[in-house]
Amino acid sequence: MTDVVIIGGGIVGLATALQLKQQRPELKVILIEKEPAVARHQTGHNSGVIHSGLYYKPGSLKATNCINGYHMLIDFCDAEGISYDLCGKIVVATKQEELPQLDTLYDRGQRNGLTGLKRLSLPEMREIEPHVNGVAGMFVPQTGIIDYKQVSDKYAEKFQALGGEIRLSERVEQVTPGTSLSIVVTNKNRYETKLVVNCAGLYSDKIAQLTQREPVDVRIVPFRGEYYKIRPEKQYLVKNLIYPVPDPNFPFLGVHFTRMIHGGIEAGPNAVLAFQREGYTKSAINLKELFETLAWPGFQKVAAKYWQTGLGEMYRSFSKSAFTKALQELIPEVQETDLEEGGAGVRAQACDRTGGLLDDFAILESDKAINVVNAPSPAATSSLSIGKTVSEKVLARF
Known part of the structure; x- marks a missing residue:
């Protein structure tokens, strides 16, 4: 026993x-x-990103656990000799209509106890990330990278x-x-x-x-996130971490750039429905698991509500040029030829019967x-x- x-x-x-x-x-x-x-x-x-707690509703389990967990993780790694790099990140509004959401993020970060947040103009952003483009941004010093x-x-x-x-x-x-x-x-x-x-x-x-x-x-709906890697000769385009302002209605952060702790730059991910729970490739299909997902009333409501977003993500999954175009909103110099196939992960996203993610x-x-x-x-x-x-x-x- x-x-x-x-x-x-x-x-x-x-x-x-x-x-x-x-x-x-x-x-x-x-x-x-x-x-x-x-x-x-x-x-x-x-x-491999160490998250700061910027995005999460103050008082939520995500916010409190992320902020507490952040400090516990850093202390643990210091004690055990595990390497990490608190390099910080910038969050970029690429268009005027994203500015109110950037303001919301700044307010959330402060309410969640983050210190050192800094609003940035485009010239100030380019002092941190010389190749970035956008109308405004924010620097988050607590974000870092690690090998989980x-x-x-x-x-x-x-x-x-x-x-x-x-x-x-x-x-x-x-x-x-x-x-x-x-x-x-x-x-x-x-x-x-x-x-x-x-x-x-x-x-x-x-x-x-x-x-x-x-x-x-609730049911777990698996979403695959697919990444590209930036070829070594173009990795100078990204110094650390560059994120877009996320869509407040969709619990995914959008395609972004991440420097990895062991070297290299990842670009992505998108967020597409995986056809099996551990479906890390487009060809991975489990018909029983796929049917269970499609038959779940909550998923049907999500699909009806976000079908345009979903189609855009699927299009980016099969079109490297469309993926590149999304990345170019943050770094216009990135070209399709700069990207090579990367890895993929699957997010276990719980969905309730009413269609709530x-x-x-x-x-x-x-x-x-x-x-x-x-x-x-x-x-x-x-x-x-x-x-x-x-x-x-x-x-x-x-």
Whole structure:
């Protein structure tokens, strides 16, 4: 018998496991991951940005966890010798109609406790990023870059050093909640546990449904973000991080430029519907998962509301020239020939039945389970804070 079984070996599951063992070393905690290594999906495919908490509604779980998690992450990396670079970023309004949203972001940043935010004219922006274009901008000094796979590996190492167990290559097939214990059945083992913690990311809704009898009223809709890389000879065009003003109605940040901690510049991502939950390429299709997405009433409402945005994202996915045109709004000198194929990630975006794309982190609790059903960006930055939040919910049960 074990005290806690954590399902999912991404950065949130690992941070939760570490926080639990640090606070209560005597608890028997097992983390189960279906892949042969940790951090294989959202964590291992993200762009490695340390987010400042600029975008999130003051007082929301995203805002508080991002800001707290930011400081916890920096302290952790300093203590463990993990390299990062707080290089800052600029957010650029490329047209006049984006100025009110830029003002809103500036106000949110200040209300969220960010210091050193600076409004910028075009000449001031070009002192930071000489090749950028726009009508106005803002400098955010707290933003940085890091390797989250390295961070995750360190979480795993420290968790195991405290006596925690990680079981790799085990896929959870069944969870049976009982009166005192739950039974977790994988393709290899059977576990009796007092509590299940679900940090399964792209499959968090599926695992949540296994843990409770009543229907889970959210579904994970997978959105693939595709990147290009800038060829080495043109990387001088970008010094650090350049972001557009995001669309307030759509929880994605738009195509942007990111300097990577190990070198190179990424450009992107777009945001297109993935045809399977772990669909990192255009040709990756799981008909059952695709049908489940298309049949979800919430997704149908999202598609009806944002079909024009969706078509634009799909067009950019298949047209390199259209992708380039979007990038040229920020840096006009970027040419199609400057871009080479990059990687892709898939965002686990929770969508409720009414068509709401959940913007905040969401945690569902039942008698025998705690389910993290929505933890998209900035979950990596926020990981230690989310892990602390979840672990406190766990410890309240013991």
